[in-house]
Amino acid sequence: MLLKGKQAITFSRRPDPAIWAVLAFGDDEGLASDVSASLVKAWTPRTGALEVSVLDDDAIKKDPALLFDNLEAVSLLGEPRVIRVRTSGDKIASLLAEAIAEGDTGEHRYAARLVIEAGSLASKSKLRAAASSANRTACLQLFADEAGDIEDRVKAALLEVGATIDPSALSAFTGDLPGHRGIANSEIEKLALYARGLGRDVTLMDIRALSATDIDHDLSAAIRATLSGDLVAANTALQRLEIAGTSAISILRALQSETLRMLDAHKRMAAGEGAPGMKLRPPVWQSDWPAFRARLAKWPQKRLLRILERIYDAESQAKSGSGSADPVVRVLMNELGNAAALVD
The missing domain is CATH 3.40.50.300 (P-loop containing nucleotide triphosphate hydrolases)
Structure with missing residues (x-):
């Protein structure tokens, strides 16, 4: 069945x-x-x-x-x-x-x-x-959650601890969640712990404060460092992912998500939007926009489309292996990091 x-x-x-x-x-x-x-x-x-x-x-x-x-x-x-x-x-x-x-x-x-x-x-x-x-x-x-499903999960988790959340804060929080279900669950649990006994709705300022003080996800850190050409930081983040047992497919999914976000940013900027960071999913906070804009300069649309092709090829090979240190993913991340490092 x-x-x-x-x-x-x-x-x-x-x-x-x-x-x-x-x-x-x-x-x-x-x-x-x-x-x-x-x-x-x-x-x-x-x-x-x-x-x-x-x-x-x-x-x-x-x-x-x-x-x-x-x-x-x-x-x-x-x-x-x-x-x-x-x-x-x-x-x-x-x-x-x-x-x-x-x-x-x-x-x-x-x-x-x-x-x-x-x-x-x-x-x-x-x-x-x-x-x-x-x-x-x-x-x-099983298929990835839709936006409405994720919001329902967040509201249900907060309701269990007697808390509620503003619509704008909910949109910002869900938009910033990683695609991996296990990591997303961890972030929802952290939010619920923060909201327990808060005595008021969770606001957008709360979400921004949590995002500013929380340690970056190793997945996001690895992707950002790779696309910025920071090979040392990228390898350090990949080693932490390996220790945590993160699968090669999860790393590829995170890379795919960031590539699509960067393509969306290029499209919006070509249409006349100066700094569309908050309209992206997940949003790019104003303080993070300069670094994100620098990565966009290294990766024009044609190069990003090529990354998507490489991800598809790597995923086909990675599914036959296991573990976050899968050589296929390592090679891809190293090649992207080297390519980014060559662009001033």
């Missing part, structure tokens, strides 16, 4: 009891993780607990029996169990497809439920095909 977009999100909150396994996949691994967490919450009994075990590619590839042993194991306390498997590409697709097919042979074939978290999967992916065709497995294809 294949469900896409909002249908997939709705299913994760109220899953069909007949479904024992779920594959959640999309370009943003953070979104797949959120959906997995929603499923775990939905499967947790109102009176009782749920035992959750987490496995990854390396563990299962090293010991294939580990997956099936965990699925068949019964909790000593009699609690329901869920196995969360985090995978990328088709590294262990055959084993997961085998488990999915075996789960179709009987309602209680396995003692535990299974939820698989994956990144982007091609339409011909063996894992995707197995989940889509199975009778008792849901295949959830």
Whole structure:
């Protein structure tokens, strides 16, 4: 059973009891993780607990029996169990497809439920095909949040701590959020912590103050340094991303987002807008505009369009690897940094 977009999100909150396994996949691994967490919450009994075990590619590839042993194991306390498997590409697709097919042979074939978290999967992916065709497995294809969805998440998070936010502040905050779901969640949590007990609406001044004092996202720092030609700062930021376990695809997504923002700025300036920073998404604050304008000078429209082509090529290769230090992304970032450094 294949469900896409909002249908997939709705299913994760109220899953069909007949479904024992779920594959959640999309370009943003953070979104797949959120959906997995929603499923775990939905499967947790109102009176009782749920035992959750987490496995990854390396563990299962090293010991294939580990997956099936965990699925068949019964909790000593009699609690329901869920196995969360985090995978990328088709590294262990055959084993997961085998488990999915075996789960179709009987309602209680396995003692535990299974939820698989994956990144982007091609339409011909063996894992995707197995989940889509199975009778008792849901295949959830996830897409990036729309602007309205992000605003709803921010307002809901603030409401939980008894806070509200001005419309202008909400627009500025959501516009400045990174595309990666996991990082965006972290920023929303920080905002909620700031707003707890504030006693008034969160204002645009609050958002500006938070943006001015908060440490730059390593993703944004890496992209800015690369496009500015600051190779030392770019490599330092990339090393921090590697330590944090940021995926190569997330780095490419951030680079793509910034490239599109710069193209939008060129278009607006060509139409006669002098400094359109606050109209961009995410906005460029007045204090950041000179540095952003300098990067625009290094990267005219034709060069930015070439970056988009390189991103597409790099993404095709990077999806076959793992980790933020993927050589394909490293090479691309170094080449862009060197190119920017050559432009005065």
